[in-house]
Amino acid sequence: MNVTKGSARPRLAEAAGLVGRVVLAAGGGYAVAALSTALLSATLPLPRSEAVTAATLASFAILASVAVLVFAISSLRHAAAAVLGAILVLGAGLWLAAGPLLSAGGAP
Amino acid sequence: MKGSVRQSMAWLHTWSGLVVGWVLLAIFVTGTASYYRADISRWMRPELMQAAPVAPADLPAAAERAVAYLETHAPKARTWFIGLPQPDHPVLDLFWRTRPGEPPGRATLDPRTGGEARARETMGGDFLYRFHFELHMPPLWGRWVVGVCAMIMLIALISGIVTHKRIFVDFFTFRRDKAPRRSFLDAHNVTGVLALPFHLMITYTGLVTLALMYMPWGVTVAYEGDRQAFFAESGQITAPRPPAGRPAALAPIGPMVERALQTVPETLERLTIVNQGDANATVVAVFEEPHGLSHEHPQVAFDGVSGAVIEVLRGGLQPAAKTFTTMVGLHEAHFAGPALRALFFLCGVMGSAMVATGLVLWSLARLPKAEARPFPGLRLVQALNIGSVAGLPAAVAVYFLANRLLPVGLADRSAWEIRAFFAAWIAVALLALARPQRRAWRAGLGGVAVLCLAVVGADLATIEAHPLRRPSGGEALFLWFDGALLALAALFAFAARKVSTYQAPRRAEPAREASLPAAAPRPPKRPAAAAPQRRPESGKQRERA
Numbered sequence: 001m002n003v004t005k006g007s008a009r010p011r012l013a014e015a016a017g018l019v020g021r022v023v024l025a026a027g028g029g030y031a032v033a034a035l036s037t038a039l040l041s042a043t044l045p046l047p048r049s050e051a052v053t054a055a056t057l058a059s060f061a062i063l064a065s066v067a068v069l070v071f072a073i074s075s076l077r078h079a080a081a082a083v084l085g086a087i088l089v090l091g092a093g094l095w096l097a098a099g100p101l102l103s104a105g106g107a108p
Numbered sequence: 109m110k111g112s113v114r115q116s117m118a119w120l121h122t123w124s125g126l127v128v129g130w131v132l133l134a135i136f137v138t139g140t141a142s143y144y145r146a147d148i149s150r151w152m153r154p155e156l157m158q159a160a161p162v163a164p165a166d167l168p169a170a171a172e173r174a175v176a177y178l179e180t181h182a183p184k185a186r187t188w189f190i191g192l193p194q195p196d197h198p199v200l201d202l203f204w205r206t207r208p209g210e211p212p213g214r215a216t217l218d219p220r221t222g223g224e225a226r227a228r229e230t231m232g233g234d235f236l237y238r239f240h241f242e243l244h245m246p247p248l249w250g251r252w253v254v255g256v257c258a259m260i261m262l263i264a265l266i267s268g269i270v271t272h273k274r275i276f277v278d279f280f281t282f283r284r285d286k287a288p289r290r291s292f293l294d295a296h297n298v299t300g301v302l303a304l305p306f307h308l309m310i311t312y313t314g315l316v317t318l319a320l321m322y323m324p325w326g327v328t329v330a331y332e333g334d335r336q337a338f339f340a341e342s343g344q345i346t347a348p349r350p351p352a353g354r355p356a357a358l359a360p361i362g363p364m365v366e367r368a369l370q371t372v373p374e375t376l377e378r379l380t381i382v383n384q385g386d387a388n389a390t391v392v393a394v395f396e397e398p399h400g401l402s403h404e405h406p407q408v409a410f411d412g413v414s415g416a417v418i419e420v421l422r423g424g425l426q427p428a429a430k431t432f433t434t435m436v437g438l439h440e441a442h443f444a445g446p447a448l449r450a451l452f453f454l455c456g457v458m459g460s461a462m463v464a465t466g467l468v469l470w471s472l473a474r475l476p477k478a479e480a481r482p483f484p485g486l487r488l489v490q491a492l493n494i495g496s497v498a499g500l501p502a503a504v505a506v507y508f509l510a511n512r513l514l515p516v517g518l519a520d521r522s523a524w525e526i527r528a529f530f531a532a533w534i535a536v537a538l539l540a541l542a543r544p545q546r547r548a549w550r551a552g553l554g555g556v557a558v559l560c561l562a563v564v565g566a567d568l569a570t571i572e573a574h575p576l577r578r579p580s581g582g583e584a585l586f587l588w589f590d591g592a593l594l595a596l597a598a599l600f601a602f603a604a605r606k607v608s609t610y611q612a613p614r615r616a617e618p619a620r621e622a623s624l625p626a627a628a629p630r631p632p633k634r635p636a637a638a639a640p641q642r643r644p645e646s647g648k649q650r651e652r653a
Contacts (some may be wrong), residue, residue, distance in 0.1 A: 025263075034325045041326030046428070049342035052326040053428035057435070059323040060315045064262045071120045071267070072113050098329050 017076050023077070025067040030081035031061035035090035042098035122472040124264045124468065126255040126489070131469045135254060136463055137500050138240040139310075140456030142233065143441060143449055149232030150196060151589045152511045156227050160194040162219050162375070164369060168362035171379060173222030174200045175361050178381075182213055188381040193219045199227070213466040230511055234505070235529075241318070244526070248378070255315065255322045262311045264373040265363045268300060289472040289505050296465040299458040306455035307462070313439035316432065332460070342429040345636055346409035351621065352388040360392065368393035368408045371420060377405070398423070402430060403437035464497045490545045493539030498552030501600065505559035505593075506532035512566035532559075546607060554606035558595035564590045578625045 040055035066083065082083040141148065150157065174190045182188065182204040191201030200217040216225045231238075242250030300307065320327060320335055331338045336348040340591070361379070369376055374395040382390045387414025394405045407421040425433060437443060441452050444550060469488050476482050483489075510528035514521055540548045567590055568574055575582030 034323065037323050038325040038329040041330045047426065048330050051339060052330050052338060052428050053342060053432050056319050056323050057428065057432060059319070059326075060259065060312060061260065063259065064266055067263050068117075068120070068266050068270075071116050074116075094287060094329075103465040107267045 013072065020076055021070055021079070024080055025070040027078075028070065028087070029063045029066035032066050032083065032086050032090065033059045035087060035094055038064050039090055039094045039097060097107055114271060115265040115427075120262050120266040121455055122627070123266070124260045124464050125463075126470050127582045128260045128469075129463055130562070131253065131401045131462060132261055132490055133496045134500055135240055135257065136245065136456060136460040136634040137504070138236045139314075140453060141504065142237040142240050142459060143444075143453045143456065145233035145237045145583060146196065147233070147589070148232065148236065151585055152230045152232040152508070153227045155584070156225065157196070157573065157583050158197055159198040159218075159225075161195045161198050165371065166219070167192055167376060168365040170200060170219035171365045172360065172362045173219065174202055174217060174379075175358070175381075176224060177217055178204060178213065178384075180200060181215065183385070185213070186383065188379075188384060190381070192373070192376055192378055194377070200406045201328050204335050207296045211589075228511070230525055231522045235507070235522075235526060242313075244570070251318055251321060253512045255318060258311055258314050261592075262315070263306075265304075265307055265311060269274055269304075270303070270389050272297075286585075289469065292469045292472055294483035296462060296469055298588075299462040299465060303432055303458040303462070306452075307459055309438060310459070313435040313578070316435040317439055342432075343425050343434065344404075344419065344429065346390075346392055346421055348405050349388045349390050351380070351383040351386040354387040356387040356389070356413045358384050358391075358412050364391055364410045364415055365393065365412075367417065368395075369407050371417070372406045372422065373400055374406055383410060387413060387639075389396055390418070397437070397442055399443070401437045402433045403440060403442065404433045467493045467497070485543075489549075491540040494540035494545065494548050495533070497601075498549070498556055499533045499536035499540070501556045502536050502552070503529045503533035505556060505563055507531050508593075509559065510562045512563070514571050549607045550604050553600050553607060557597045557604060558594045559598075560600065564593050564597075 037055045037059040041052045041059070042055060044051035046054065068084075070079045070083065073082065129527075170193060171190060175188075178188045178190075180186070185204035185206050187205045189201075189203040191197075192201070193199055197238050198219065202213075202215040202217060204213045206213070207644050217223065218225045238244070243253060244250070267415055267490075318620065322340075324333065324335075327333060327335055327338050338343070339345045340347045358381070361381075365376070365379070372393075372395050374397075376393060377396050380392045380394060380396050382392070391410040391453075393408045393410070393414045395407070397403060402425075404423065404425065406423070407419075408417060409419040410416065411418055414476060441449060444452055467489075471486060473494060474486055476486070477586065507525055507529040510525045514524055514528075518524060536552050539551060542548075543551065567586060568576060571586060572578070573582050574586045574588070575584060
């Protein structure tokens with residue numbers, strides 16, 4: 001944690017873990033937010049434009065929560081597993097809900 | 109992360125804040141100024157203030173003159189935008205786009221003659237406004253950079269909240285006379301916590317204004333990526349009409365304007381003319397937002413060839429769309445009257461102060477011991493801090509100064525104003541790298557104060573209609589503007605003075621010690637405080653917010 005203390009240089013493993021967390025928070029966070037936006041747009045029981053609007057409005061809160069969670073979970077491995085699990089569940093849900101809606105290659 | 113959740117949140121807050129801090133400061137400062145974008149634009153075009161306002165009955169004829177100008181000067185454009193004269197801006201603002209990627213055309217016309225208005229060429233407040241979300245980069249790049257920074261700001265805010273054990277107590281805590289770093293910490297907490305609802309609101313709604321660019325996937329799934337269809341279906345724009353590919357003449361626009369004015373009671377703001385010259389030409393009259401929070405312009409769409417009304421859009425949005433437009437409205441604060449606008453402005457200033465104190469706090473928390481040399485990263489952060497905290501306000505002041513001092517007829521004048529803006533910014537940043545940091549702080553902050561005074565001086569010297577020069581019936585805007593700049597000058601002069609009398613925690617400079625008690629009243633045991641301040645080095649990491 002004390003990155004600036006002592007030799008002011010975190011060890012290599014620590015640095016790698018840090019980079020992993022940043023990548024996981026940014027990439028994973030965006031992926032979860034994008035998939036949930038798409039899934040909610042397709043499934044919310046509202047008129048089409050309302051579902052899209054509501055899902056898009058919520059997406060930034062979802063992205064921020066995932067990023068904060070990635071940094072809050074003490075083990076990077078657990079954090080990665082949680083994010084990957086969410087991506088798989090949301091992706092499967094989207095495939096089930098919107099598969100027929102999507103023309104060739106429109107998925108996020 | 110190792111350690112507790114609060115520790116990892118403190119870490120996240122510190123580093124995410126540092127990484128985007130300088131860009132955020134630029135976004136905050138220019139965004140705060142944008143609350144007065146229209147006033148800044150008016151101040152920067154003093155020639156237009158003498159013009160008499162245009163009555164609504166004269167709008168149709170003025171619109172005809174605008175179309176006549178566009179037909180000769182922009183016959184190939186896909187879209188014409190005509191900003192109609194308003195009480196506080198009595199000119200026709202024309203704007204046209206020919207094809208994507210090509211810079212748009214602009215012109216300002218006198219609504220009574222249809223000739224080009226005689227005003228100095230300037231971007232006015234629009235430069236600061238666009239800088240707020242495009243950073244003067246290519247729009248797509250700028251918007252993404254700003255969006256990423258806003259997202260990280262949201263994360264920094266959330267982690268900052270988690271970091272606070274005692275958020276309610278921090279609300280009322282300001283320990284001015286303890287260790288200087290602690291008063292920076294308290295200033296950071298006070299400006300951050302006091303205006304926290306504003307910070308959360310402005311960050312989230314800022315993301316929402318460009319939501320479909322950052323998060324287009326809902327539209328991808330439900331509309332196959334067709335944003336226009338989405339906006340039309342949710343009732344935010346009139347239905348788009350693709351060009352028919354057959355030429356047809358545009359019907360006279362005067363009667364359409366008259367008809368629009370009869371349909372909607374709000375003030376008519378602008379006309380959008382799409383696909384002129386085509387059989388499917390569309391004219392949309394866009395009105396001012398009715399009273400309320402929501403960013404929702406009433407619109408009347410006409411068939412451009414027959415002149416018949418196709419669609420009238422007035423309110424009636426569904427809940428989610430209403431939420432969306434309300435968020436955008438909250439961000440832009442068009443609804444705010446003078447008092448509320450001033451409050452928003454103050455919150456913006458506090459946001460800028462929150463970012464600035466946070467950045468300074470980072471470097472203060474990492475000052476080396478007295479005998480050690482600062483590590484290069486610290487030097488860089490210190491220089492960037494000065495370059496942004498003093499450099500950006502200096503750049504804005506120079507932008508205003510250039511508006512008053514550059515010759516009115518100078519070719520490419522508005523571009524020169526912007527060059528002056530960046531030249532000032534770069535100059536302060538270089539100064540910060542070249543000079544020792546305390547002197548650079550003092551010179552930078554003092555320089556901003558001097559520049560603000562210089563703007564007031566230049567305003568008085570060049571504007572004959574200034575109320576101070578013509579006590580009867582001058583334009584009050586000049587007084588307000590100059591008053592605001594004087595207040596800013598005082599603020600920066602105060603900060604510069606604080607820097608010169610400020611005792612750096614660990615690098616003792618005996619020569620300055622003597623002048624200290626006279627310059628700033630402090631507790632008598634202050635001179636002895638230098639020694640104890642060295643001690644809590646290990647505790648500092650914990651205390652850092």
